[in-house]
Amino acid sequence: MRSGIRLWFNKVRNLRIKAKLFLLITVSMAVSSCISLVGLQIAYSIYDQQIYEKSSQVLNLSSTLIENELNKVERLTFSIMSDEQIQQNLMVMNSNESDYTRIQSRAKLVDRLVQYINTETYITAADITDLRGNSYSSGNLTTLSPERRALIERISEQGGGSLGWVNPDAQDYSLVATRQIRSFDNLDLNKLGTLVLHVNLDKIVNQYAREAVIRDGELLIVSQGNMIYPHTANLKSFMNDSFPSESAAKGFRIMEQDGEKYFVSHIHSDYLGWTYYNRLPFQTIFSHIILMKNWMIAAFLVSFFLLVGFGMTVARSVTRPIDGLISSMRGLQISDLENSELPTLAPLSQQMDEVGLLQRTYRMMIVRIQELIKENYTKQLIIKETEFRSLQAQINPHFLYNTLESINWISKMNGQKQVSQMVESLGYLLRSSISLKQDMISVEDELQLVQHYITIQRVRFEERLDFRLDVPAHLLSQSIPKLTLQPLLENAIKYAVEVMLEPCVIQISGREEADAVVLIVEDNGPGIDEVYLEQILTGERKSKGTGIGLKNIDERIKLSYGDEFGIQVENRLDGGTRISIRLPMMKRG
Template sequence: MKSGISKWFNEIRNLRIKAKLFLLITISMAVSSCISLVGLQIAYSIYDQQIYEKSSQVLNLSSTLIENELNKVERLTFSIMSDEQIQQNLIVMNEDESDYNRIQSRAKLVDRLVQYINTETYIIAADITDVKGSSYSSGNLTTLSSERRDLIQTTADRGNGTLGWVNPDAEDYSLIAARQIRSFDKLELNKLGTLVLHVNLDKIVNQYAREAVTRDGELVIVSDRNLVYPRAASLKSLLNEGNPAESASKGFRIMEQDGEKYFVSHIHSDYLGWTYYNTLPFQTIFYHIILMKNWMIAAFLLSFFLLVGFGMTVARSVTRPIEGLITNMRGLQISDLEKSELPTIAPLSQQMDEVGLLQRTYRMMLVRIQELIKENYTKQLIIKETEFRSLQAQINPHFLYNTLESINWISKMNGQKQVSQMVESLGYLLRSSISLKQDIITVEDELQLVQHYITIQRVRFEERLDFRLDVPEPIRSNRIPKLTLQPLLENAIKYALEVMLEPCVIQIIGQEEGETILLIVEDNGPGIDEAYLEQILTGERKSRGTGIGLKNIDERIKLSFGDEFGVQVDNRAGGGARITVRIPITKRG
């Protein structure tokens, strides 16, 4: 798989520029088209979501208004059921054997029932049935089949005093609210009868929900695969859903029936177990969007082919001059550059773009190449001569080392131990100073240079030089630029020891501070003038010595380890100068 991908990349890399440009334009257009289409699809999805949210808000408002009215019906049934007159009259109807008393109670019961339903707009009729089966009704009561009457009675008995609802059917279009009437006297809760209210659901929906639903839409109420409202729905597939509550929780969807699509949003109510559907014909709300989408796809395809053709034209205008330039280069490759004259490259076009500048630069390059060939030949001769002289110059240091070695042996033979130590230290210093093999050495090697230098200076100053060395072993394996501490020690001798009559204490101290190492060279001399020191560090004034200055040491440390490291010079509180060298913690390798 990997070899196949690499082979494919190699084939693309070896294509001609014209093919690469064509491929680039094609891929760019394809990617931009895909991004645009995805963006459009996202925009349409957002639009669909907004439609759903609006439809959901409408359904929520409609269902809330409908159920508020049904809540009023429920409160009305409770008021009728708990009415003291109705309770007393029902007790008389159920227990009293006197026909006169029963007739009076019947009349009072019907009058009281009429008073309740006359004030209600959506109540078609009200009916109370006592335990003996006698019925007392008010309003436009329709004749019901025995099956529906049994369903109503079963619903009321199942509630045991709570309200039960019976949905409309093909025979009776009214919504039935049924509940048992139980005795409140002494909280015996004996059954006195059954209250049935016939509710005009069509009137409630038309009053509160019809105007809320869009003009072209349809409000459908379904309960347990049974159609509650309207009497006949255009989208009959809603009745075949297995679990209306579960399907309603999905939000919205697109459904199809008889070749026509519908945008359907749903809300499920737990109060009656109803599912409210708002169905909108898909073509009505999405016709213009689909038309615009098709137009945009056609515009993308047309612009794609136009840009591909334009890209091919641009690619040819770029590659033709380059191909001519390649032809001239191949002709020059065959000839001898040094002996041949410059080829005359006729301009292939009058344009002064990058390709024209490339041709002009090519001609200038040929001239420059010839000049560089001659210049390189001359430089090679000079380098050979310099190497020869360098070999001759190496004789002088070797002669000096041999001479010092001879003096050393003569001093040892004559018992001049001090002279022998000075000669050995001087030879070590000369070899280390002249050697160019290593620019960065260990602190241990640098301290050996310091020790040899102190050996020579002790012969000169004797007891006046009190040198102390306090560098722990772990620090000595770290790296430091060569000749860092020795020049600082030389400055301490020059500016402190030489101007003092009493003994001068010069010490080198090594410390670890986090991830850095501090190497401190300090003395008890007169210190350094601040103004003079500032001029030395900024380079305004050169040091009076002939060796390596403080600025040079600071720059070498910064070049080696970074700007956060270097040399810091200040005066001690008790007198004398202190020079602090800050380097990072490093190890060999």
């Protein structure tokens, strides 16, 4: 057997290149086709399961949102039933009081009912009936059929004071919540009347569950074999013997209606005994898979013929890369490397075997050498231009400082002390920010920068800005990266002072902790959202403005002193933001 395999291997090895390529392509395409068909079948089953899981999640979310709103209605009915004013007025209406007293109680009862109904957007109407059969209603109360009215009364009686629900029908699309009103006086629990609330189920579904349904899907709600949402006639015909059973907690199946297939998933809720369905057109779900299957078959056929033709072309031109490489080397010997016009891309027919890779690498090497020559020449030009611009830029700051000094002198001459202080502070800030001599300065110098910045901001915000400074004297000589406190103060003004109408207190304090110095910048503003802050510190979102951000300051400190130092941002318990800067205890220099 071994000799037979060796003989077959030798025959294959001795075949012409065209035959080898044809055999390789044929076997490869056959194996790929089998793998693709098996993978496609697996993808069908996985896709079914994923759609079911997603649909189940949607139905869980939809049912939860809907029933949360119905729970609110239930709590509302209890509030109305237990309302002392409503109970007292119902007692008057059930008694033999004078007509004048009864009219007053009736008006109070209706007014109280209106107050409750106006708090809920889903209640279309409310009705209270006393023991004498008198009705007190509010809202858009529709006329009920005798059968539906009798059904509501029967469910209310069966509840005995607990809440009962009456599903919508063909004449009345509203969901009805009803319960008896019983007296809480001396806990005798005597019946005083009946409360009926009409709930707009369509509005609840459209508000909380419609957007949650999968695109192109339809949400259906069924109770005891009757569809209560929606009220479309063609969907009611969907209710037949083939519809999924409501007894199962959840599941899915593929159904057919009017010649079209549908993917239907359902989930049962024990709160009202409703079953929620999500109906998706089968063609919409699986159209992409069917299209992908057809495209795979077409791509296989086209690829087969293209690969065969390509293999034949490669076999005929197997020696062409070597000739091209030799020709390029000879041309390079008699030409200038910088000015030679060597093609940057290899021919489309070039094969990717050892010879092809050699030719391709050679071409890329020559192109890279040419690029480095041009890049070096360009960098020399940029360096010269940068030096020239640097000389020009040295003139502008001196001109700006001299101009500010002139403005300061004129302000003092004219008695404009406030303008003079602003100009002096602005000049100090400009000199400090532009100066590149020192990266590390003392806390005292940094606080002097802050004081000049506050001088300018106080002119803008006046009494709205209450700045306080409490840094011990022995900490003033400690070193700190330049422009650390000023950006934090700028953030406090932007996110606290600017958004507050009342005075905002910004305080810079300092203390010593073991071998570290802690400087604190805090305010009594509205604070900062924890998620937004986390995104800024991790770099997922840029902070507002164009200044130095929190992440930048934290990285500067960590690069200077180590990862155990940096800034910490937190919201204060009494409101506002606190930023702590932790620095090592060290002397300047």
